[in-house]
C-alpha cells in the first residue's frame with residue numbers, strides 16, 4: 381500500500397469541497413467481499429479497502445487494475461458509490477473486457493485499487509439538493525446521498541433508466557425517491573429531465589431554489605447543463621470522461637472549458653481541465 385505522490389497533494393491544493401482535506405491517494409490491495417447483480421446490467425462490488433474508505437469523499441473514484449498481466453493494460457475508473465467502516469462499494473456496468481473481468485471476481489479475490497482520486501461534489505449550504513443519476517451514473521450520486529443523509533440534509537433523488545428491470549430502488553416520491561423510465565414501466569415515463577420537471581411542478585417541498593447534482597450519459601448531462609444555464613440553477617455534473625492514469629500524469633482526459641473574457645483565463649490550463657484531478661465533478665456553467 382503506497383501513499384500517492386507529493387505532487388498530487390500540490391495539484392489537489394486547498395479546495396473548499398468535500399475532498400478538500402484529503403489530497404493523498406493510496407494503492408491498496410482490496411479484498412472482494414461480494415460481487416452481485418443489482419438490476420439488469422448493473423452489478424455491485426463491495427471491497428474491503430480501509431485506507432481508501434477512510435480517505436474518500438463523495439464524487440471521488442478509484443482506478444481499478446482489471447488484469448494481473450499486461451492486457452488490458454490500463455486501469456478502469458469507477459466512482460465510489462458508498463463507504464462503510466473499512467469498505468467501499470462500486471456499481472458497474474459490463475461494457476467491454478475490463479468490466480467483464482471484474483464481473484468474474486469472487487469473494488476473497490484481491491483487487492488492486494488506486495484511490496481515492498479526483499475532486500468530489502461541493503455541497504452548498506443553501507438550495508435544496510436534487511440528485512440525478514442516469515443508469516450507472518447513479519454510483520457517485522448514491523455516495524452523495526449517503527453523505528447528505530448522514531448530515532441530516534433533506535434532499536430528493538431522481539434515478540432514470542430505460543425500463544423497470546434496470547432499477548433497484550422503489551419509486552417513493554414522498555420518501556424522496558423518484559424513478560423515471562423511458563418506456564413508462566415504472567415511475568414517471570420519460571427521461572430524467574421529465575422527472576426533474578415533475579419534481580419542480582409537484583413535489584418541491586420548500587418551493588425554494590434548487591441545487592442540482594447529476595451523473596449519467598452525455599445526452600442527460602447536456603440537457604441538465606442547458607437547463608441550468610437557461611434558468612441560472614446551480615448545477616454540478618460528474619463526467620465519465622475516458623481516462624488512463626487517473627492522477628494528472630498522462631493528460632489524457634482533457635475537458636474544454638467555456639472561454640472567459642479576462643486575459644489570465646486564456647492559458648491552456650484555463651481553457652482545458654483534466655477530468656481526473658480538476659474533476660470528475662465540474663460546475664455545469666464552466667463546461668463548454
Ligand SMILES: Cc1cc2nc3c(=O)[nH]c(=O)nc-3n(C[C@H](O)[C@H](O)[C@H](O)COP(=O)(O)OP(=O)(O)OC[C@H]3O[C@@H](n4cnc5c(N)ncnc54)[C@H](O)[C@@H]3O)c2cc1C
Nearest residue numbers: 456457458459472473475476477478479519620621622623
Ligand atoms: C471518473 C469516472 C468514473 C466512472 N465510474 C463508473 C462507475 O461507477 N461505473 C461504471 O460502470 N463505469 C464507470 N465509468 C466508466 C468506466 O470506466 C468504463 O465503462 C470502463 O472503463 C470500460 O472498461 P471496459 O474494459 O469494460 O470497456 P472497454 O473495452 O475499455 O471499452 C468499451 C467502450 O467503452 C467506452 N469506454 C471505455 N473507457 C471509458 C471510460 N473511462 N469512460 C467512458 N467510456 C469508456 C469506450 O467507448 C470503449 O469503446 C467511470 C468513468 C470515469 C472516467
